[in-house]
Amino acid sequence: MFCWLSRLFRDLSRSTGRTTQPIWGSLSRSLILSSQRSIPELSSFVARTNTCGELRSSHLGQEVTLCGWIQYRRQNIFLVLRDFHGLVQVVIPQDESAASVKKILCEAPVESVVQVSGTVISRPPGQENPKMPTGEIEIKVKTAKLLNSCKKLPFEIKDFVKKTETLRLQYRYLDLRGAQMQYNLRLRSQMVMKMREYLCNLHGFVDIETPTLFKRTPGGAKEFVVPSREPGKFYSLPQSPQQFKQLLMVGGLDRYFQVARCYRDEGSRPDRQPEFTQIDIEMSFVDQTGIQSLIEGLLQYSWPSDKDPVMVPFPSMTFAEALANYGTDKPDTRFGMKIVDISDMFRNTEIGYLQDALSKPQGTIKAICIPEGAKYLKRNDIESIRKFAVDHFNQCSLLGKLRLECADLLEARGVVLRDPALFSFLWVVDFPLFLPKEENPQELESAHHPFTAPHPSDIHLLYTEPQKVRSQHYDLVLNGSEVGGGSIRIHNAELQRYVLAAVLKEDVKLLSHLLQALDYGAPPHGGIALGLDRLMCLVTGAPSIRDVIAFPKSFRGHDLMSNAPDSITPEELKPYHIQVSWPTDSAKKRAR
């Protein structure tokens, strides 16, 4: 079942180049290839006998009923009918006796929905279309029904017709008819289904739904609030099921997973969504290696079959190595160009600014070797690199960014550095447990979250030099993007209390239920969450996570189709005992 969709994409990719051949024409070739495989029944329970895209010479002579959208019409003789599965040519009958059928098929505007019944016949010799999977046959229509007529559309349903993203989001229901969106959403569904099979059927995980109306977590500044009918009392939409999944482990549920809806209010940020989905996993009696093996198996099992298979185990790198060699904690390991420490080469030179740099504490000189840079990079490329460096001067991530910038420049000049077919997974491990707070570097905050367990070798440092403690956190990186992260958790109540109260200076009362749970026989446990939207974005090669979500919000958090969020009346707010505090500016405007 998985196969037919993956093949579909290969055909799709081939046909996305500008061509007069409609994309839909080649979409269903894959389907015939996979008829040997188990394929879902796509026409059960409905008015059609077949999908448009599945018909072939093997169907010749069959009486079929098809339902679909009118893709286009040629000289009132042919009609091309489309459904999600592909295109098929329908012959409009020309004889008097079929005048009513002709009228329906000739008068219905493009994108109207029709049902036709007729016979699958061969195309006349010479009229076959080898580029179209259904190109050997056509439908000789007997009856036709106009199911719904279509008004003039704001844009054509053809992938090569470029629309602005605003228009696409405003008419999302039309945008979804395009082949690429159909592919993205169907692949997402199937990949998640495979993940479920792996977790549930192969490894005994239990799919458990956890609440989204919860209590505000300490420091949860990015949590949406939901007023309740009790004055002054609010629920909070959690950023992850973190507390619940740990409590499930205490409850002996042992192997939990959930395709979990999560919420994060970050205001306007490009390529972020206020609600997003993660594959959320937690296990008892597991260590870091166990979680990593599980995830490697999960991705291998669910990986689309038209892509190169995922090789396991994934390579692993410490946080320190990642920073040293790639200048980032999420290195893109599809290409080299590592950062090299060349301090020693320059230690004995007399170049003043280099000596200056080396004389500072931890002063180093580092370089990136751009392979054949002299050959490919032009004068203005070098200039742009120089400018980039100046703009990012004194940011510790400069070299990492510069490395990516150079890769972009090389690729713009035609060098293939990052093979689009290559999926390069990487574990990054041994993160610091705490980081100095940005606003007050004397205080520490969790590098990830306060439930992360310290690295066993560093546990003694917790009480003396907590800033030096490494954690049992691990990130999963794919092609330079973080696609997952998790950790072994603290299961000892005393240790958790110490971290919260003594190190992080948090109010432990807000987490008293979790601390109490740890006291009542909590097993050692750990887990991970994969960012599904980001993962699907990388797998499909989509330019934005909005392209793998059916109804995404704009980068300002708006639903452009329905105009959410929207004003509501004070009357509607009354049961929640809240009122709007208009900002001074607007208040003034309203007062005028």
Add this chain to the structure above:
Amino acid sequence: MFCWLSRLFRDLSRSTGRTTQPIWGSLSRSLILSSQRSIPELSSFVARTNTCGELRSSHLGQEVTLCGWIQYRRQNIFLVLRDFHGLVQVVIPQDESAASVKKILCEAPVESVVQVSGTVISRPPGQENPKMPTGEIEIKVKTAKLLNSCKKLPFEIKDFVKKTETLRLQYRYLDLRGAQMQYNLRLRSQMVMKMREYLCNLHGFVDIETPTLFKRTPGGAKEFVVPSREPGKFYSLPQSPQQFKQLLMVGGLDRYFQVARCYRDEGSRPDRQPEFTQIDIEMSFVDQTGIQSLIEGLLQYSWPSDKDPVMVPFPSMTFAEALANYGTDKPDTRFGMKIVDISDMFRNTEIGYLQDALSKPQGTIKAICIPEGAKYLKRNDIESIRKFAVDHFNQCSLLGKLRLECADLLEARGVVLRDPALFSFLWVVDFPLFLPKEENPQELESAHHPFTAPHPSDIHLLYTEPQKVRSQHYDLVLNGSEVGGGSIRIHNAELQRYVLAAVLKEDVKLLSHLLQALDYGAPPHGGIALGLDRLMCLVTGAPSIRDVIAFPKSFRGHDLMSNAPDSITPEELKPYHIQVSWPTDSAKKRAR
């Protein structure tokens, strides 16, 4: 895989009677029975080699590592270890050389978490416990590790120890360790997985996630609001993905499903949850029969194998028949005792109050025949029936309620009317499309929702006598509870506009995006939603839907474990431009 859990319940049900044998002892018998079937790997990736509950004579001589909770200890000689899978007896070593192991196993409090390694050995002859699935073997321990110590618990982890629900919800993570909750949540997970297999793998449905941060729907008085960072602008948490699933059909997604989280703010209502889950389905080119066949197949496929198989097709009854024969639109068809119209018998009598009744418009005399009522019902039963009738006088649902009341009375007297093993599904169809508004019976409101299509035979009445129009809505009823409902939708924009504007007097602007979508080639479509919590409640025989939800809210909508909803600071509300309007009473108190 499905089988082992179902069997588990049969054993569980047997053992829920008061017994000194711990329930967990019999839980895993089922597992050995099903080892012929494909069973998930339950010990992959973790520290154990086996689960406690799976060990049998066939494991004799094997070196195993087990992780679990100390269920109880006998005279410092035996220890019973529990995991989610069952119980196993561990022999505490008594020789000097194993003093440290003995110390760990003897000193750890009950419900502490330990890891033991040792050999599976036969119990000495005569010491086998045939009531315990692992009763032929025990573990000769070599090493032991205390993974976490347990403090004194608020209640014992034994199902026969009765706790108040408040206590259970407050310590939900302990309550989850009980066999019944483990069974309920695991069965739920597996049944949903089977549904997914049926929809996705067998019938080509696409699992699509739709947003929960949406726009307020017209008349959506039960929708939670979520303030955004734009002053006065609010999202709304939708009661169902209704609009989105229809838009997906317009988008050509054709066969959609989602295990959808939905929200409904009804204040305090027993056995309702502010968030709940529905199996949400929509199809294009389908009629009522198609949806019904799909659902019958779905339930048949996903039904637990230890229960009597679901027989299809389900019987069907019109709304009018249901009301006439059962006095309700969700009849419990497990038993007869139908309501019978006996007006004709009394038409010629001279009993005054009966003649009065018959002389009124549509006046009828109806009766319920209680089988062997005279034999089983006592004087005070009759009195309570009389009182019930008086209390509910003039409610049209009186006879339906009276029928259930009589069934309760008969069953209290030992008559088995409603076989607990019987699952009686029923379709109720041909509902009215509109109902008179309660507050103003001159106006009409939708009986279900405004997108429901009228019955094809009644469509002409829409413009003349809309109150007489039947709809294409269908409800699925199980044992007298509504477990699902759906309809064929309006796909014609003109018709939808007419219903919204002319019949319902709604502001069509709020739904302009949907109306516009219908204009752009919307296919005919329909769907259904099954209430998963209610369905699982009936399948498991749980007394409340709270017993099939991992972390339910109390009937006041509180999370008793974490104390949500909770107060938050005005500072935290600032980004959302809202403030609390304290009700006058509290305001006064605060002012003091």
